[in-house]
Amino acid sequence: MSLKDILIERIRTIGPMRVSDYMSECLLHPQYGYYTTRDPLGAKGDFTTAPEMTQMFGELLGLSLAQAWMDQGAPSPFILAEVGPGRGTLMSDLLRATRQAPGFHDAMELHLIEASPTLRAKQRELLGDATWHDHVSTLPDGPLFLIANEFFDALPVRQFIREGDLWRERLVGFENAQMCFGLGAAVDQPMLRHRLEDTEDGHLVEICEATPPIVQEIGARIQKHGGAALVIDYGDWRSQGDTIQAVRGHKEVDMLDFPGDADLTAHVDFELICAAAPCRFSRVTPQGVFLERLGITTRAQVLAELMEPVQIEEHVAAHRRLTHPEEMGNLFKVVALYPEGQNPPPGVDA
Secondary structure (H helix, E strand, O other), rough: OHHHHHHHHHHHOOOOOOOOHHHHHHHHOOOHHHHHOOOOEEEOOOEHHHHOOHHHHHHHEEEHHHHHHHHHOOOOOOOEEOOOOOOOHHHHHHHHHHHHHOOOOEEEEEEOOOOOOHHHHHHHHOOOOEEEEEOHHHHHOOOEEEEHHHHHHHHHOHHHHHHHHEEEEEEEEOOOOOEEEEEEEEEOOHHHHHHOOOOOOEEEEEOOOHHHHHHHHHHHHHHHHHHEEEEEEEEEEHHHOOOOOEEOEEEEOOOOOOOOOOOOOOEEEHHHHHOOOOOOOOEEEHHHHEEEEEEHHHHHHHHHHHOHHHHHHHHHHHHHHOOOOOOOHHHEEEEEEEEEEEEEEEEOOO
């Protein structure tokens, strides 16, 4: 039996499912889920994230957090955490770059929030001692310095299409043994009333119900105990239109064609993150601007001096991909969470 068979049987039994439920099953089904069954990263996987392209990304994030830690009086001990750490590449680069920050490594306790058993094993190989969690709520109390890179885009979204002042939810059903989309009844959606101001009939909007509780948990800890969080992801201030992307073998595919065998993500609604934060949040900053403020070009030049000519071309391409406005530089955004009365981490503005 395949995941597709399981989903069709579920739909046959209890009716069409929300897009968010379909995404959850595809990504996290205990037996057939995309993240629970494989390492999806790199050339042999389905997609490549910024830390896999170049060490500079993790290094600069680490230096930003280390400076924020020093600006807050170098609390000891503190929690250094990452949600969705992938293979552990970003954290490995971050730890290497922060060795020069006096006292940082002596004071830190490393915690990783990861749902995938496959990726936990990769992280353990690379990082060694750490404490793993299924959810941020089980992190210990204390100052929290946290990274969330391409984490929120993997959380499932619901989709709604406007009809007058009401909304019809997009649902996943099946017809002739194939998955297909349908629409629920037109009803009022209180959580979308504010979207009546910037949408028209027929417009599709997405909402991620999983995002606010996670942001509230992280932000409440930062507000109470101190710390900072850097959230880096692709998206914008508000989500509009169908932004769900299915990727398999580094190519876009139809999201209904390969349940459990394609990565599913959606653009992140940064307004939703900021609205949920019970602490201060920075301005949303394009990734390219953020990295340039942290000195990525200077760092790239230093690294290039140590490289063979054959390596430099790939190095330059990685720098461009991360920073250029037409590549990841504008599509990806950065927002920081930090306590009242403190300055935001370097790279973003209050």
